[in-house]
Amino acid sequence: MKKYAIAAVLLVASVCAATRTYAQEDRSGGIIRSLLLGLEYEVRAGVSIGGTSPLPLPQEIRKIEGYSPTFCFSIEGDVIKWFGEKQRWGFLFGLRLETKGMQTKAQTKNYSMEIFGDGGERIKGNWTGMVKTKYRSTFLSIPLVATYKVNNRLRLGAGPYVSFKTSGDFSGHVYDGYLRENNPTGNKVQFEGDRIALYDFSDNLRTVQYGVQAGVNWKAFRHLTVSGDLMWGLNNIFKKDFETISFNMYPIYLNIGFGYAF
Amino acid sequence: MKLKVFTISLLLAGAACVSCIREEALNTEADIESCTLADDVLNRDPVIENEKVTLYLKKTADLSALAPEFTLTPGATISPASGTERDFSLPQYYEVTSEDGQWKKQYKVEATTTYNIPTLFQFEHVRTTKTAKGEYQIFYETDVSGKETIVWASGNSSYALTGVGSGADTYPTYQSNIGYRNKCLALTTRRTGDFGAKMNMPIAAGNLFLGTFAVLDALTNPLKATKFGIPTDAVPSRIQGYYKYKSGDTFYELDESAKDKLKPIPGKRDIFNIYAVFYESTEDMKTLDGTNALAEDNPNILAVAQITDAKETEEWTEFDLPFVFRPGKTVDPGKLEAGNYSLAVVFSSSIDGDHFSGAPGSTLCVDEVTMEYRDEEE
Numbered sequence: 001m002k003k004y005a006i007a008a009v010l011l012v013a014s015v016c017a018a019t020r021t022y023a024q025e026d027r028s029g030g031i032i033r034s035l036l037l038g039l040e041y042e043v044r045a046g047v048s049i050g051g052t053s054p055l056p057l058p059q060e061i062r063k064i065e066g067y068s069p070t071f072c073f074s075i076e077g078d079v080i081k082w083f084g085e086k087q088r089w090g091f092l093f094g095l096r097l098e099t100k101g102m103q104t105k106a107q108t109k110n111y112s113m114e115i116f117g118d119g120g121e122r123i124k125g126n127w128t129g130m131v132k133t134k135y136r137s138t139f140l141s142i143p144l145v146a147t148y149k150v151n152n153r154l155r156l157g158a159g160p161y162v163s164f165k166t167s168g169d170f171s172g173h174v175y176d177g178y179l180r181e182n183n184p185t186g187n188k189v190q191f192e193g194d195r196i197a198l199y200d201f202s203d204n205l206r207t208v209q210y211g212v213q214a215g216v217n218w219k220a221f222r223h224l225t226v227s228g229d230l231m232w233g234l235n236n237i238f239k240k241d242f243e244t245i246s247f248n249m250y251p252i253y254l255n256i257g258f259g260y261a262f
Numbered sequence: 263m264k265l266k267v268f269t270i271s272l273l274l275a276g277a278a279c280v281s282c283i284r285e286e287a288l289n290t291e292a293d294i295e296s297c298t299l300a301d302d303v304l305n306r307d308p309v310i311e312n313e314k315v316t317l318y319l320k321k322t323a324d325l326s327a328l329a330p331e332f333t334l335t336p337g338a339t340i341s342p343a344s345g346t347e348r349d350f351s352l353p354q355y356y357e358v359t360s361e362d363g364q365w366k367k368q369y370k371v372e373a374t375t376t377y378n379i380p381t382l383f384q385f386e387h388v389r390t391t392k393t394a395k396g397e398y399q400i401f402y403e404t405d406v407s408g409k410e411t412i413v414w415a416s417g418n419s420s421y422a423l424t425g426v427g428s429g430a431d432t433y434p435t436y437q438s439n440i441g442y443r444n445k446c447l448a449l450t451t452r453r454t455g456d457f458g459a460k461m462n463m464p465i466a467a468g469n470l471f472l473g474t475f476a477v478l479d480a481l482t483n484p485l486k487a488t489k490f491g492i493p494t495d496a497v498p499s500r501i502q503g504y505y506k507y508k509s510g511d512t513f514y515e516l517d518e519s520a521k522d523k524l525k526p527i528p529g530k531r532d533i534f535n536i537y538a539v540f541y542e543s544t545e546d547m548k549t550l551d552g553t554n555a556l557a558e559d560n561p562n563i564l565a566v567a568q569i570t571d572a573k574e575t576e577e578w579t580e581f582d583l584p585f586v587f588r589p590g591k592t593v594d595p596g597k598l599e600a601g602n603y604s605l606a607v608v609f610s611s612s613i614d615g616d617h618f619s620g621a622p623g624s625t626l627c628v629d630e631v632t633m634e635y636r637d638e639e640e
Binding site for chain 1 (some may be wrong): 282283284285286287289290291292293312360365366367392393394395419420422423424425426455457458460461477478479480481482
C-alpha cells in the first residue's frame with residue numbers, strides 16, 4: 001500500500017510544480033490545447049468532517065457523549081473531459097490522497113464484544129458502559145464522477161469512488177461500566193476508575209472500500225475554486241470475517257476544499 | 263441545479279435521521295438482585311452469586327416453609343413467583359427470564375440453619391464452568407452419602423477474564439490426578455497475559471478458600487473480592503493436611519512502569535501460604551477479605567492457624583497447624599450458638615500473590631485436609 005501513497009505524493013508534487021510554472025506563464029499553449037480538446041485540470045486541497053458510523057445506529061448505543069471530527073485532509077488532482085458542443089456534460093477522473101478519522105465517546109447498553117490479545121487471549125461478553133473509539137485511516141482514492149456544468153462558474157458532480165487503504169487505526173477502550181462474561185447471563189464484572197480494557201481492531205480494517213460521492217464546485221475567481229463533496233461509503237470498513245463488532249460501519253464524510261483550476 | 267442541491271440536502275437529512283438514538287432495547291439480563299425473608303429469620307445477609315443464593319438462617323427458623331421474595335433485573339420474571347412458599351429442607355431452584363424473553367438463568371437457592379463445616383476436605387469433586395475459550399473448575403466437597411456440603415471459592419472466575427486460560431489445568435486453581443490420596447488440589451501462579459498486564463495485574467496466584475469470590479469487584483478492588491469465611495457453629499482447634507511445593511523459576515514484583523508490568527527479583531524463591539482464621543462476623547465486618555484477613559489489629563479475629571515452616575518439597579509433607587487464640591480473645595457461647603462466628607481457610611500458591619508478587623509456575627498441591635473442632639461441652 002505504501003507505493004500508492006508514494007505515487008500519490010509524487011503526482012500531487014508534480015501537479016503543484018506544474019501549477020507554479022503554469023501560473024507564471026498563465027495558460028500556456030498546452031493548457032489551451034487541452035481546453036480545445038475539452039480537457040480541464042484542477043488540483044484541490046480540503047478538509048473532511050464526518051464519521052464512520054453504523055447505519056442506522058444500533059440499539060446498543062444509548063448516547064453519544066462526545067464526538068471529535070479530528071483533522072482530516074485531502075489532496076486531489078482531477079482531470080475533466082467535457083463532451084459535446086456545449087460541453088455541459090463531462091467526466092471527472094481523479095486521484096485523491098485523504099484521511100478519514102474521528103473520535104467518539106458513547107454510552108452503550110448490552111454491546112456484544114469479543115477482544116483478542118497479542119498472546120492469543122480471548123474475552124467475549126456484553127458490555128454496558130462507556131466506549132471510546134479512535135478511527136483514522138489514510139486512503140488513496142479514485143473518484144469517477146459524472147459532471148454537469150450549470151454555468152461557467154458552477155459545476156455539479158456525482159459518481160462512485162474506490163479507496164485503497166494505505167494505513168489504518170481503529171482502537172479505543174471501554175471504561176466505567178460492566179461486562180457480562182460470554183452472554184447477558186454470565187458473570188458480571190465491574191470496570192471503574194483506571195480499570196479499562198483496551199481494544200485494537202486496526203488489523204481488521206478492509207483494504208478496498210468504495211462508495212458514492214456528490215458535490216458542487218464553484219469557480220470563485222478565474223483559477224480559484226471552492227468545492228464541497230459528500231462522500232458516502234457503501235461497504236463496511238471492516239473485513240467480511242470480522243464479527244466482533246456485530247454491525248457494519250460506513251464512512252460518511254463531507255469534504256470542503258479549495259482548488260486551482262488551470 | 264436545484265435538483266442537485268435538493269438531492270444533497272436529502273442525503274444530509276437522511277444521514278442525520280438514521281444517526282438518531284433508537285428506542286432502548288428490552289433488558290437482556292436475568293439477575294436476582296436481592297432476596298428477603300419475612301419474620302427476621304435471616305442470620306446473615308443473603309449471599310447472592312451469579313447462579314446461586316445462600317441463606318443462612320437463625321437456628322429457630324422453619325426450613326420447611328419459607329417464602330423468599332426477590333427483586334430482579336428490571337422487567338425480568340421469576341418462576342416460581344417471588345413470595346411462593348416452598349420447602350427448603352433441600353435446595354430449591356428458580357428460573358429467571360429476562361425482560362426480552364431471550365435469556366434464562368437458573369438459580370439454586372439454598373437455606374441452612376446448621377453451620378456445620380466438614381471435618382475432611384478431599385478435593386475429589388469438581389464442576390466445570392465454560393468460558394469463551396475453554397473451561398475452569400470449581401471444587402466442592404460431599405459427605406459420606408455423596409451430598410454436596412460446601413463449595414470452595416477461587417479466583418478462577420476472574421482469571422477467565424484475562425482470556426488466557428483454555429483447558430481447566432491452565433487456570434490457577436485446578437484438580438490434579440496425582441494426590442496424596444486419589445485426586446488433589448493444585449494451585450499454580452500464572453501470568454495473566456496482555457489484558458491482565460494492561461490492568462496492572464500481571465500475575466495471578468492459585469487460590470482456594472472457604473467463602474465467596476465477588477467477581478464483580480475482581481478488577482476494581484481485587485483484595486476486597488476475596489470474601490473469606492463461612493459461618494461455623496463449632497470452634498476449630500487444628501487444621502492438618504499434606505502438601506507439595508515447587509517455586510517457579512523467576513520471582514517477579516509488580517512494576518507498573520515496565521511493559522509487562524513485572525520486575526524480576528534475581529535469586530528470590532517463591533513460597534506458598536496456608537492459613538485459617540476463626541473470627542466474629544459483625545455488622546461492619548461481615549466477612550474477612552484480602553485487606554484484613556491476617557491483620558494484627560483486626561478486632562474481629564479470635565484465632566489464627568498459619569503455616570510457619572513452609573518449604574519447597576517434592577514429597578508429600580504434613581502440615582499440622584493449631585489455632586492460636588489472640589491475647590484476650592475468648593469464645594462467647596451465646597454468639598457461637600447464635601451463629602455469629604465464621605471460619606476462613608485459605609490456600610495460595612504465592613504468599614504475596616494478592617499484591618501481584620510471585621514466581622509464575624509456582625505450584626502448591628494440597629490433599630486430605632482435616633479440621634478438628636473443640637468440644638464445647640467439656
